[in-house]
Amino acid sequence: MNQIAVLLTCFNRKEKTLNCLHHLFKLKNDLDIYLVDDGSTDGTSEAIAKDFPQVNLIKESGDLFWNKGMNLAWEHASQIDYDYYLWLNDDVVIYQNCFDELYSCIDLTESKAIISGIIESADKNETLYGGFDANRKLIKANGKLNSIRNLNGNVVVIPKKVYKVLGNLDLHYHHDLGDVDYGLRAQRNNIKVYTTRIAIASGDKNDICRVRKNKTTIINRFKKLYSPLGANPKIIFYFRNKHFGFINAITYFFFLHFINFIPDWLNNLVFGNRYV
Incomplete structure (x- = not known):
């Protein structure tokens, strides 16, 4: 039987985390799960230890966020020779056909490609996540x-x-961009990255603008910009220089500072709702 390690990180959304684990074990009860609780204060770790003692729970201090938390979970899981590793966000609700579709796609690609599950809205009227094509669609x-x-x-x-x-x-990445970077690294190494053929889970859309915080002071804007949940220009520079070259990276580095320096009215006039 194929061995699969499920990797998660969580912070202060106990009900969603527990619901995610419940769905996982309902569909497949022989999973090895590695979960980093990045400093939750809402009783998440205690609830997991009580309800799901089989989970490999890794407690941290709260400064990892998504990318570093997933890195740590993967580091722990990699000590065992698994056939597959499954990244999973705890805010998605996986469908009953989830593993069947993932394994089918794995077989079609002879276990040589990355497979990303298509996530749709709860009402199934909108595609939310999975991946973007070469035209950014x-x-x-x-x-x-x-x-x-x-x-x-x-x-x-x-x-x-x-x-x-x-x-x-x-x-190098704190919260976001680690997934995008991984996919681009794969393609650079001639490894294909595909979506599933059908939606395998539902979730909520994240419309947070990381580039600019509006209706606040310029000092607060730059604090948010350089925070782990912002579009930290140093991290963005690293990402763009790595994948698109120095000119692209330095241009966007200055743009991030420019757009956070100008007042709200000018941002709205020039860019509309793009950075709101």
């Missing part, structure tokens, strides 16, 4: 594997063959 389920350019890390399977080439997530 969000890929919708169409009954076939679709090539991804920019990877969303909500529900993603990494076969052992891929992990041995790419290794873990890049620790």
Whole structure:
């Protein structure tokens, strides 16, 4: 039987985390789960230890966020020789066909590709995540594997063959961009990245603007910009220089400072609702 390690990180959303684990074990009770609780204060760790003692629970201080938390979970899981690693966000609700579809896609690609699950809204009227194509358009389920350019890390399977080439997530990233970076690294190494053929989970859309915080002082804007949940210019520079070159990286570095320096009215006039 194929061994799969499920990797999660969580922070202060106990009910969603417990609901996610409940759905996981309901669908497949032989999973090895590695979960980093990044400093939750709402009783998440205690509830997991009580209700799901089989989970490998890793408690941290609260400064990891998504990318570094997932890196740590993966580091723990990699001590065992698993066939597959599954990234999973605890705010998605996986469907009953989730593992069947993931394994089917893995078989179609001979365990040589990364498979990203398509996530839709709860009413099934909108595709939310999975990945973007070469034209920066969000890929919708169409009954076939679709090539991804920019990877969303909500529900993603990494076969052992891929992990041995790419290794873990890049620790330069704090919260976001680690998933996109991983997908681009894969493509640079001639490893394909595909969506599932159908939606395998539902979730909520995240519309947070990381580039600019509006209706506040310029000092607060820059504090948010350089925070782990902002579009930290140093991290963005690293990402863009790595994948798109120095000119692209330095241009966007200055743009991030410019757009946070100008007042709200000018931002709205020039860019509309793009950075609101």
